[in-house]
Amino acid sequence: MFYEWKPYVSAAERRRKAAQQMAKLKKKGHPVAPVVIDGRVIAKTFWGKSWCENLEGYGDYENRLPRGRTYARNGSVVDLQIDKGAVAAWVSGSELYKVEVKIATLPKARWSTLVNDCAGEIDSLVELLQGQFSQGVMQRMCKQDAGLFPAPKEISFDCSCPDWAAMCKHVAAVLYGVGARLDERPELLFALRAVSEQDLITNAGKGLRTAAKKPKRTKLLDATDLSDVFGIDLAEAAPRKTAQKRAGTKKSATRVSSVRKKRSAGKR
């Protein structure tokens, strides 16, 4: 192989270029979501920590993962998206690299065993997402090859950098980035593995799942998914007419913008 000479690029310059690229993506409608880690600890909650500990618990990754920690901490993961069975990310290294991690969806039998084993233990979605449950449930969720977290054989990855064959630091950074993301949005773990967290809630099938709540969640997920796929911001399309409606009533006049206030004042 020929040695390719590359000019030195400072960290600040790399970051500036990455920011530019992300701004471009954003303009095209891609919902850019960088991994932002405050302090040295990558993940602080049950879900985030368990994700990282799970990966670190396998000999396969032992030597590879540490290379990604600094990258994850210093903001190199400039975009990370979690979807059903897949994580897509951009990582800023000597260049901007595209990382794709495929995670197998959870086998149905494994999920129903997990659900049965946790039956009656988790009372609400809030408790579940906050990781507030018994030691027994915790161990069950985290059990290698039987819990919610993926084993190396369920994970495959690809990076656009030259040395992706073994796990490169960009992939490692993305895997840690997922841990950090689960701190903020633990429900994404369930989406990633294509199972419904509602199944774990006690009495979920007996009418406690309110009709109002369920479609709202689905809608939110769909919008995110579609935004990823088509690069359009679906969220902005929805709430429009309510403001116009309100403007007509006296009570809500204080709530509308000053422009509208002036207009309606002129009419009176």
Ligand SMILES: [Zn+2]
């Ligand atoms: Zn790489």
